[in-house]
Amino acid sequence: MNHPFQVGKVYQNRRGQYEVVSLNDQDEMMIRYLESGEDRVVSVEAQARIWQNMSWEEQARAQEQEAIEARFQQGYGEDFTGLVDSDFKTNTEGTNWRSRRGLAGSVAQYLSTNTPYTFVSWAIYRWPVAFLTHRADYEMAAYEMGSRKAKFTIELDENSLYYGLYLERSDEAMDRTWDWTRLLPVLRESPALQEVIVEAELEAGLRFLGRAYQGEDTFHFADGPSKGARALWPEETPANLSVTERLGRLAQIPEGHWVEFYIMGTMAKEDAVAEGVQVAQHIAAAMRLLLPLYTAATQE
Incomplete structure (x- = not known):
């Protein structure tokens, strides 16, 4: 037989x-x-x-x-027909790109394709910002505006579209619910994960950035510098420092300071509008390069 x-x-x-x-x-x-x-x-x-x-x-x-x-992504991206000039502002009035049926949902759907994750998007109240995270982490990530969890982010301001991976270190003691406690230690010891950052900068034009802050204000990537977030190295030319050197600068920030880890891409408003619906695939492709870092941050 x-x-x-x-x-x-x-x-x-x-x-x-x-x-x-x-x-x-x-x-x-x-x-x-x-x-x-x-x-x-x-x-x-x-x-x-x-x-x-x-x-x-x-x-x-x-x-x-x-x-x-x-079913978790039912309707995602169905209404997205591309960004328009009026989407680019520092508030959210009259915009719908952050919705699950808009740009944010479309990116979540593309990013979930052929990966172990089903990404959920959500809009941040009154900010021109949307976060994406795996649905298993959504309840925790949506709490406190996601500060404990690694998340993918999409932002607009008057001139640009920003997108990438975002991680935060508290200015107080952190437990294991903070993804920073997983990613940063393993990243410092893993040449393979550091190479993910190098390739993302070379292939997709992303930038690995770090910022520190001490105070009570809240902010996001685009308005952070105006609110007092201090760049830990030059943001226009971050690759002048190696990934290892930049990780070292993050580690040197003393307790009591809020620290932010970004790997971000930037697209001019004119280019983002010209891409039409394809801009969602452009963003998702860049984020896909960063999935090994997201996995290292979120998995025990």
Whole structure:
């Protein structure tokens, strides 16, 4: 009979995973359960049927999960027809690009395609800012304007579109709900993750930036400098310092200061408007380069 089994390979039945030790011509095989080490002689036909049934069940669960994930993004980006001149302002009056049916939702949908994540977008109250985060982190991220969690961000001001990855360090003691406590230590020790930043700067024109702040005001990327956020290195030419050097400057900021980590792209208003609906794909493609950093920040 036809069956999938090979000696030395690992399979699974209802009891758990097992290795095929031997096969014979009498429709029998010796298997060894990996957890208990128990050896058993079993029917090849019966085990093939169990293996097939479990494969079908796994496929059905995957299809069900895909349907669940799709419902989270129902309507995302459906109303987005491109940015217009009147979207570019420091307030949100008369704009809808931040909505899930607008630019923010369209980017979330593109960013979720062929990744382990289903991204959810949400607009920040009275700010020309939208954040995106994996739906599993949404409840935490939407609390306190997402300060504890790594998130992708989209912003507009009078002249430009800004987009990228954003992470914050509190000016008080942090517990493990703060993604900073995961990303920054591993980033300092991982040449591979540092190379992600290098490639994002070279390939997509993004900039790895750091800012520090001491005070009570709240702000976002575009208006941070005017509110007192201090650049930790020149923001027009950040690559004059290596990624390692910039990480070192972040680490030198003493406790009691709020610190912000950005990897951001900037597009002039005229270019963003000219791209039409394609601007959402442009943003998502740049953010996709940063997914290894997002994963390192959000996964234990």
